[in-house]
Amino acid sequence: MRICMKKDSLKFDWNHARAFLVTAEQGSLSAAARVLGLTQPTLGRQVNALERELDVTLFxxxxxxxxxxxxxxxxLEHVTSMGMAAEHVSLAAMGQSQSVSGTVCISVGEIYGSLVMPKIVKKIKDEEPGITxxxxxxxxxxxxxxxxxDIAVRAFRPTQTELITKKIKEMSGTFYATPSYLKTLGPINTVQELGRASFVSLGSRETYLKAMAGFGLTLTDENISVLCENHIVHWEMTxxxxxxxxAPQDIGDTEPLVQRVIPDFDLVQFPIWLTTHRELRTSKKIRLVFDLLAEALAR
Incomplete structure (x- = not known):
């Protein structure tokens, strides 16, 4: 199949191609408009313009x-390649920037974003006030x-060769509850004794029960006190x-309202990885934030 430009078309507009690409990825004009920060009519006009330029119907x-x-x-196959090339150009240009100002975007999980990152961001801002x-x-x-x-804090090691990764530390997570709630249960010394307790479920009921079974704890629907999807809501309910x-132990052990249910028991272990794109690592502002973040998280 060949797609040709109309003879009277003078140029190929990348904005129109990008509008088509994101609409194809999102499956609707409304979703694509949100991603691109455009109004739906504006996006629709850009897609229609590309159809006129190519003299084809795309959707x-x-x-x-x-x-x-x-x-x-x-x-789509060709425009996807163009989109990837455009991203590489943008990354390469950003990687050459030696300015210690501008915005650095950090992706992090809900609970770390809420309870750990504020102090770290304060430290970064104190040392580099020009960086947002x-x-x-x-x-x-x-x-x-x-x-x-630009940078991601993850509990797994990314495998893409274009990414730079640094393992910060190994973390553990375990069960927490308030002292007053634990008093209602009586002494708890083993995981199996938790079968008489109530739990704040994280995620769907079925997924949570299956996960607990994998840790050797058999629970039923009656054990679920509250269902929630959000990690912060889950923690506040606890x-x-x-x-x-x-909760991760660096969060649970520092919260005065709760205590470990079984003091020496680690429910799950997971690593903390810091990740950035290889080309961004040569950007001075990205490098500074990456190093400050690594130092702070390691503590």
């Missing part, structure tokens, strides 16, 4: 969404290659005594 409307035509599928820190606090993995963040919750 068909299906319900509230869009589906690619054969021409759209063919073009943007925090993306989400348990979804940010794509560094698509510039969704702190007021609604049941037993799970």
């Amino acid at each position: 068909e409307r299906v319900g509230r969404g869009l589906t690619l035509t054969q021409s759209g599928l063919y073009l 820190i943007e925090i993306v606090a989400s348990n979804e993995t940010s794509d560094l290659q698509k510039r969704e963040a 702190k007021i005594g609604l049941g037993i919750g799970v």
Whole structure:
């Protein structure tokens, strides 16, 4: 299949191609408009302009969404390559910047973003006041290659060759509850004795019960006191005594409202990795924030 520019077309507009690419990735104009920070009518005009330039139909409307035509599928492969090349150009240019000012975006999980990062960001700002820190606090993995963040704090080691990774430390997580709640249970010395306790579930009921079974703890629906998806909500529910919750030990051990349910028991171990794109590592501001972040997290 070939797609040709109209004879009277003078140029290929990358903004129109990018509008098409993001719309194809998101599946609807409304979702793509949110990603690009445009209004839906503006985005629609850009996609329509590309269709006129190429003299093809790229999308068909299906319900509230869009589906690619054969021409759209063919073009998507090429525009995706263009998008990746544009990202590499942007990363390379950013990597050459030696300015110690501007914005550095850090992706981090919800609970660390809320309870650990504020003090670290304060330290970074004290040392480098010209740098603006943007925090993306989400348990979804940010794509560094698509510039969704400049630096990521992760509990796993990324495998992409384009990324630079540094292992900061090994962490442990365990069960926590308020002293008043633990008094209602009586002495707890083994994981199996937790079968009579109530828990603040993190995620769906089925997923949580399956995860606990993997740790040797058999629970039923009756053991679930509260269901929630957000890590911060889960922790706040634990702190007021609604049941037993799970937290990293550097957070749980420093919270005066709770204590370990089984003092010497580690429920789960996980690493803390710091990651950035290889080309960004040559940027002075990225390098400074990366090193300050690594130092602070290691403590």
